[in-house]
Amino acid sequence: xxxxxxxxxxxxxxxxxxxxxxxxxxxxxxxxxxxxxxxxxxxxxxxxxxxxxxxxxxxxxxxxxxxxxxxxxxxxxxxxxxxxxxxxxxxxxxxxxxxxxxxxxxxxxxxxxxxxxxxxxxxxxxxxxxxxxxxxxxxxxxxxxxxxxxxxxxxxxxxxxxxxxxxxxxxxxxxxxxxxxxxxxxxxxxxxxxxxxxxxxxxxxxxxxxxxxxxxxxxxxxxxxxxxxxxxxxxxxxxxxxxxxxxxxxxxxxxxxxxxxxxxxxxxxxxxxxxxxxxxxxxxxxxxxxxxxxxxxxxxxxxxxxxxxxxxxxxxxxxxxxxxxxxxxxxxxxxxxxxxxxxxxxxxxxxxxxxxxxxxxxxxxxxxxxxxxxxxxxxxxxxxxxxxxxxxxxxxxxxxxxxxxxxxxxxxxxxx
Amino acid sequence: xxxxxxxxxxxxxxxxxxxxxxxxxxxxxxxxxxxxxxxxxxxxxxxxxxxxxxxxxxxxxxxxxxxxxxxxxxxxxxxxxxxxxxxxxxxxxxxxxxxxxxxxxxxxxxxxxxxxxxxxxxxxxxxxxxxxxxxxxxxxxxxxxxxxxxxxxxxxxxxxxxxxxxxxxxxxxxxxxxxxxxxxxxxxxxxxxxxxxxxxxxxxxxxxxxxxxxxxxxxxxxxxxxxxxxxxxxxxxxxxxxxxxxxxxxxxxxxxxxxxxxxxxxxxxxxxxxxxxxxxxxxxxxxxxxxxxxxxxxxxxxxxxxxxxxxxxxxxxxxxxxxxxxxxxxxxxxxxxxxxxxxxxxxxxxxxxxxxxxxxxxxxxxxxxxxxxxxxxxxxxxxxxxxxxxxxxxxxxxxxxxxxxxxxxxxxxxxxxxxxxxxxxxxxxxxxxx
Numbered sequence: 001x002x003x004x005x006x007x008x009x010x011x012x013x014x015x016x017x018x019x020x021x022x023x024x025x026x027x028x029x030x031x032x033x034x035x036x037x038x039x040x041x042x043x044x045x046x047x048x049x050x051x052x053x054x055x056x057x058x059x060x061x062x063x064x065x066x067x068x069x070x071x072x073x074x075x076x077x078x079x080x081x082x083x084x085x086x087x088x089x090x091x092x093x094x095x096x097x098x099x100x101x102x103x104x105x106x107x108x109x110x111x112x113x114x115x116x117x118x119x120x121x122x123x124x125x126x127x128x129x130x131x132x133x134x135x136x137x138x139x140x141x142x143x144x145x146x147x148x149x150x151x152x153x154x155x156x157x158x159x160x161x162x163x164x165x166x167x168x169x170x171x172x173x174x175x176x177x178x179x180x181x182x183x184x185x186x187x188x189x190x191x192x193x194x195x196x197x198x199x200x201x202x203x204x205x206x207x208x209x210x211x212x213x214x215x216x217x218x219x220x221x222x223x224x225x226x227x228x229x230x231x232x233x234x235x236x237x238x239x240x241x242x243x244x245x246x247x248x249x250x251x252x253x254x255x256x257x258x259x260x261x262x263x264x265x266x267x268x269x270x271x272x273x274x275x276x277x278x279x280x281x282x283x284x285x286x287x288x289x290x291x292x293x294x295x296x297x298x299x300x301x302x303x304x305x306x307x308x309x310x311x312x313x314x315x316x317x318x319x320x321x322x323x324x325x326x327x328x329x330x331x332x333x334x335x336x337x338x339x340x341x342x343x344x345x346x347x348x349x350x351x352x353x354x355x356x357x358x359x360x361x362x363x364x365x366x367x368x369x370x371x372x373x374x375x376x377x378x379x380x381x382x383x384x385x386x387x388x389x390x391x392x393x394x395x396x397x398x399x400x401x402x403x404x405x406x407x408x409x410x411x412x413x414x415x416x
Numbered sequence: 417x418x419x420x421x422x423x424x425x426x427x428x429x430x431x432x433x434x435x436x437x438x439x440x441x442x443x444x445x446x447x448x449x450x451x452x453x454x455x456x457x458x459x460x461x462x463x464x465x466x467x468x469x470x471x472x473x474x475x476x477x478x479x480x481x482x483x484x485x486x487x488x489x490x491x492x493x494x495x496x497x498x499x500x501x502x503x504x505x506x507x508x509x510x511x512x513x514x515x516x517x518x519x520x521x522x523x524x525x526x527x528x529x530x531x532x533x534x535x536x537x538x539x540x541x542x543x544x545x546x547x548x549x550x551x552x553x554x555x556x557x558x559x560x561x562x563x564x565x566x567x568x569x570x571x572x573x574x575x576x577x578x579x580x581x582x583x584x585x586x587x588x589x590x591x592x593x594x595x596x597x598x599x600x601x602x603x604x605x606x607x608x609x610x611x612x613x614x615x616x617x618x619x620x621x622x623x624x625x626x627x628x629x630x631x632x633x634x635x636x637x638x639x640x641x642x643x644x645x646x647x648x649x650x651x652x653x654x655x656x657x658x659x660x661x662x663x664x665x666x667x668x669x670x671x672x673x674x675x676x677x678x679x680x681x682x683x684x685x686x687x688x689x690x691x692x693x694x695x696x697x698x699x700x701x702x703x704x705x706x707x708x709x710x711x712x713x714x715x716x717x718x719x720x721x722x723x724x725x726x727x728x729x730x731x732x733x734x735x736x737x738x739x740x741x742x743x744x745x746x747x748x749x750x751x752x753x754x755x756x757x758x759x760x761x762x763x764x765x766x767x768x769x770x771x772x773x774x775x776x777x778x779x780x781x782x783x784x785x786x787x788x789x790x791x792x793x794x795x796x797x798x799x800x801x802x803x804x805x806x807x808x809x810x811x812x813x814x815x816x817x818x819x820x821x822x823x824x825x826x827x828x829x830x831x832x833x834x835x836x837x838x839x840x841x842x843x844x845x846x847x848x849x850x
Contacts, residue, residue, distance in 0.1 A: 075635070080522075083520050083533070084520050084521055084522075087519075087520060088519075088520055088535065088558065088561045088562065089561065089562060091520075092558075092562055218663075218664065220666055221666070222666060222667070309533070309558065310522070310532060310533020310534075310535070310553070
């Protein structure tokens with residue numbers, strides 16, 4: 001018995017040591033754009049979109065697990081592998097596209113920071129520069145371990161949304177029913193939000209970030225089962241948060257007939273319906289999520305581009321050891337935060353463009369990934385099994401179709 | 417004559433990649449898709465085959481031996497006819513291929529001691545041979561690969577005609593370039609090439625190189641070395657670097673390594689590791705080694721037992737000088753000290769000890785005991801380091817035997833081990849005073 005216990009604790013300790021990359025990456029998905037989409041889904045369609053969370057979770061697990069596996073098998077980042085196996089031309093143009101898409105995403109995050117703190121009455125001219133400085137110092141002055149700790153702490157604050165979900169006092173039997181029973185409504189807006197839900201949860205940059213951080217954490221092949229557990233737990237926790245956001249908005253805004261289009265509108269609209277605290281929690285959650293994503297995204301972008309171009313990378317390095325890495329990181333934050341401060345800048349357009357960009361890049365990244373993970377000369381024994389390959393391809397094809405559908409819909413909406 | 421002068425000696429791989437290949441009668445054979453280099457120990461490998469590709473869906477490939485190649489320029493001409501070439505549907509595989517094994521891969525620049533990515537390959541044309549001369553790791557190489565050289569050059573020239581970008585080539589001689597093994601799946605060929613080249617670098621220099629590499633790079637480079645070199649490089653690393661490297665290896669590899677280094681070094685290292693890891697590594701070692709190390713681990717760090725190593729040469733008390741000479745000859749590869757021999761009785765009790773200097777020139781037939789140190793000098797396992805140091809100082813030895821309470825020989829202490837420890841103690845005291 002005692003032996004069993006000690007084994008359990010030993011496993012737990014190894015898991016806690018390995019934990020981080022998967023959990024963090026999955027949680028960063030619930031960024032400003034994600035929360036906006038979930039609020040939209042809840043306030044426009046009530047509980048009827050809840051069922052989609054389960055298949056989304058599955059797809060997320062499948063995709064992220066491949067990344068973690070590749071990282072452990074090769075000890076290299078996704079961009080490294082793409083460069084080595086697909087050549088410099090493809091890598092360069094892909095990275096260029098990724099840079100712009102991620103930059104647009106970073107702007108969206110800083111816009112989220114600005115919007116959430118405005119609810120508390122803090123001007124964006126104070127909040128945005130301060131958070132940009134915080135984000136920059138965090139990575140440039142920190143090392144991998146300290147940064148990971150800050151990020152893991154940020155993950156905990158997502159519980160704010162779970163609490164506001166409960167505070168909204170939803171009808172639980174209805175929630176449960178709609179979660180397990182798929183429901184398709186053939187109206188354009190419904191399908192668009194459905195696609196947007198998937199698009200916002202599985203983004204191209206996540207794959208690069210997860211793989212790089214698993215590599216930087218130096219997880220051994222023997223520790224891989226723990227890393228996989230980390231990915232799976234993260235990929236389940238993140239959609240649970242999404243679930244509660246949808247529930248909170250559905251139970252209050254949808255019931256009251258209020259249709260919101262942004263996350264800050266949702267937070268404001270919650271005030272009279274669910275009370276001050278629910279509203280504050282919602283706004284605080286948005287702030288936390290935006291700041292968190294604003295720290296991770298520039299980092300992920302700098303990692304990917306430097307890996308692909310063959311420049312030195314790593315949080316643990318000094319500025320002069322990896323000038324391109326820190327230079328890019330700084331530039332992305334400055335541009336991302338700076339643009340948000342320009343009065344009357346078309347922010348909504350940028351956010352929309354970032355979604356479109358994600359949609360275009362995702363299928364390409366997924367195809368890169370599947371090609372790489374099936375190459376035994378690259379990943380060795382970690383190659384995909386036949387069954388897993390089928391699951392992966394189905395996921396990839398579905399995601400690709402949906403994200404191209406999102407593109408088509410977006411164009412259609414913007415031209416309409 | 418004119419032709420030879422005209423022809424550039426150097427050509428970039430990216431400039432000829434995709435060039436049209438024509439046969440003797442000027443008919444199209446295909447596009448250049450790959451160059452295969454010969455691995456035969458030459459510093460600058462020669463081209464062995466050109467691989468040509470033709471058509472789409474299906475693309476067909478053919479390997480053309482270098483002996484058939486007439487001219488490599490904007491157009492590649494070969495000396496056979498299209499009919500002689502047999503195409504196949506798969507790209508043939510060889511040991512050293514420029515696109516697969518060099519281009520876009522990470523290499524260790526063994527001269528500047530850092531890891532870089534290959535943007536282009538610089539080929540040398542001499543004597544109707546094509547040599548792999550340099551790899552280009554610079555920005556210009558990257559731009560050239562993207563086929564933007566003219567545009568970028570024009571822009572840079574416009575703004576700053578003297579920009580260093582325009583002239584600076586970052587080439588690394590193939591002599592100093594070392595392709596890293598890909599990830600954790602090893603390519604055997606690559607490792608062979610690596611070993612050959614790395615074996616020409618002195619282990620101490622390799623150890624210096626290690627300091628500038630990232631963890632992953634360290635690991636891949638380390639794994640490309642052969643066992644003997646691995647040990648030497650490891651011995652040259654500082655203790656905290658050793659700990660780092662042990663952390664990066666998987667436990668089996670770490671255990672094997674610890675078995676093969678002098679036991680006092682192994683113990684120093686084990687003491688620095690977390691207890692859990694130490695126990696785990698000991699479990700993976702051969703029982704004999706782990707018992708030995710376990711015993712050493714129990715001694716306090718500043719006692720003779722904690723300082724000693726268990727690698728020493730010993731003989732039975734009845735041995736003759738010729739036995740001793742033979743013992744030394746047989747053990748030239750021995751990891752420990754071979755200049756001192758220790759004589760023990762049937763119960764492993766220390767009887768005396770001697771140095772190569774004392775018996776190398778005496779009659780081989782006399783008993784070794786006759787040329788032993790006249791006094792039975794030794795330290796005990798629980799003697800403090802200060803006492804040991806005094807003894808070293810008094811007799812000017814470089815090594816002393818260590819025995820336990822029952823006078824049984826346990827190991828030996830070398831003076832450098834004592835010095836190392838003394839210096840760190842002195843340093844600590846000095847810092848406390850400050």
